[in-house]
Amino acid sequence: DIQMTQSPSTLSASIGDRVTITCRASQSISSWLAWYQQKPGKAPKLLIYKASRLESGVPSRFSGSGSGTEFTLTISSLQPDDFATYYCQQYNSYRTFGQGTKVEIK
């Protein structure tokens, strides 16, 4: 089974900060990685797929990069609406989610 490890688990940041979340796979998954944003009581929302492709309607301050085993989600300038939990998900073999990264207000 492919394991996905996100870091950090929690991140405290201020409005306007550049934020980076890392996701590592236990084996190579090529570029078969997606990122989701989830707010309390809501379903996850797709942000990025195939590691770096921005889902339609998602603000351009979100970007994804990486391939193989190491991936990053970057928010270029944190906005009030971005405080949420973020999950990565691999789809190279079956499906596996990371444990999540909570972005909190500093």
Add this chain to the structure above:
Amino acid sequence: QITLKESGPTLVKPTQTLTLTCTFSGFSLSTSGVGVGWIRQPPGKALEWLALIYWDDDKRYNPSLKSRLTITKDTSKNQVVLTMTNMDPVDTATYYCAHRPSGDNSGHFQYWGQGTLVTVSS
């Protein structure tokens, strides 16, 4: 516009079988490449993928839960059904169904239902 909605019991007893239905609109499960998956999330915890069914009736299951899961589709009704046997309190979670788009770059879940909370308790 693609929408999905989960339905089923909110409370099940330990050892019982859970049956959840995902009713969707805005796409067809007979379209090549399309799939519908199930994902769950225990309170305060991370997402866990459960199962996925494709337009051609191919099915994939989380290996750690495979023996307990069955996923089926009714294309004419635009529904996907997930059954999970031998429910335990640790299976208490919000259960989501989600749309897997067609295309070579797909494997992600593009649209999600609102989720349904299932509590396992005697």
